[in-house]
Amino acid sequence: MAYSFLHQLLNLDMLLPLKKINNEVFIATDEIVRFDKEAIVFLKEKAQESARGRSRICAHKHPEDSLHEMLIAISSESYIRPHRHAKKVESFHLIEGEADIVIFSDDGGIKDVIRLGESGNFYYRLDIPSYHTILIHSPLLVIHEITNGPFDSSASDFAVFSPEEGSEGVKAYIDELKVRAEKYS
Secondary structure (H helix, E strand, C coil): CHHHHHHHHHCHHHHCCEEECCCCEEEECCCCCCCCHHHHHHHHHHHHHCCCCEEEEECCCCCCCCEEEEEEEEECCCCCCCEEECCCCEEEEEEECCEEEEEECCCCCEEEEEEECCCCECEEEECCCCEEEEEECCCEEEEEEEEECCCCHHHEEECCCCCCCCCCCHHHHHHHHHHHHHCCC
């Protein structure tokens, strides 16, 4: 794998000032945080190694922080279950790749599709509690996400109309959702 070779060659674990939380989550430890191409190479490599196909570097230091900024890589094989946040705002700034952000009504109907990519939008912001997911069309998607904290994993409301992550119905659901979303192009 090209990323692994480059990663080893450059010894990126030593160059990037990161604290490892788990195999998917890293926290930038510099007082002034900056990301360059090596950070993206590192992140993409970690996403490809991850069982869930994703990885992030948090620019914020603690889950309790009021502002959360993350550089995130997500594989096209990853499933982000449709969910909503009652008291959160989230925005994505596209760095690399192509994806659709699908916004749903409460019953699972598609309300909107925001296309992110070189020939489309590079930014999206959602400040209402609508169910949403990401359909990734490139091998890897790299985004800068900003949302308000604090982080509380129990605060996400997962859509009952979608299968749970890791369940048998995920692939069929994603395939069907891609067909439905394509009608919005």
